Amino acid sequence: MGLSQTTQGIPMRQAGFETFEHGADIGVRGFGPSLEEAFAQGAKAVFELIYGDLEAGAEVQELTVEAEGYDLESLFVVWLNALLTQADIHGLALSSFEVSIDGFSLIARARGEDRRIDPDSVGVEVKGATYSQVAVFKEGGLWTAQCVVDV
Numbered sequence: 001m002g003l004s005q006t007t008q009g010i011p012m013r014q015a016g017f018e019t020f021e022h023g024a025d026i027g028v029r030g031f032g033p034s035l036e037e038a039f040a041q042g043a044k045a046v047f048e049l050i051y052g053d054l055e056a057g058a059e060v061q062e063l064t065v066e067a068e069g070y071d072l073e074s075l076f077v078v079w080l081n082a083l084l085t086q087a088d089i090h091g092l093a094l095s096s097f098e099v100s101i102d103g104f105s106l107i108a109r110a111r112g113e114d115r116r117i118d119p120d121s122v123g124v125e126v127k128g129a130t131y132s133q134v135a136v137f138k139e140g141g142l143w144t145a146q147c148v149v150d151v
Contacts, residue, residue: 028148035143134148
C-alpha cells in the first residue's frame with residue numbers, strides 16, 4: 001500500500017488495502033483516490049485473505065460482475081458478495097478489478113486464475129461480506145470502503 005503526504009501527522013494512503021481485527025471475524029478496508037479504486041482494493045483484500053498473495057500476471061479468465069445497492073455502503077457489501085459467489089461458481093482466484101460506479105450501481109471486470117479452494121491450502125475461508133462496520137467515505141481526497149467479512 002503506497003504512502004504519500006501526511007494530514008495532521010497521519011500518513012495518507014494513495015491506493016491499497018488492509019485488514020482490521022473484529023472479534024471472530026475480519027474487517028477489510030480498501031483505499032484509493034477514486035471510489036472505484038477503493039472498491040477494487042477492498043475486493044483485493046478479500047481475495048488475499050482467501051488465497052494469500054495473488055499475482056496479477058496469472059490472470060487467465062475474466063468475469064463481468066454487476067451489483068446494485070440503495071447507498072454506497074450496501075453497494076460495497078453486495079459487490080463483495082457478488083464477487084465471492086462468482087469466484088466460487090467459476091473456481092477462480094480473482095486478483096484484479098476494473099470497477100465503474102454510476103450512482104448506486106456497479107459494473108466491473110474481474111480477472112483471475114483457475115483455482116478451486118483447497119481446504120488444506122486456503123488462507124481464511126471468507127463466507128461473505130456483512131454490514132458490520134460498513135462505511136464508504138471520502139476524507140482528504142482519499143476514498144475508503146470497508147466492512148467486516150464473516151470467516
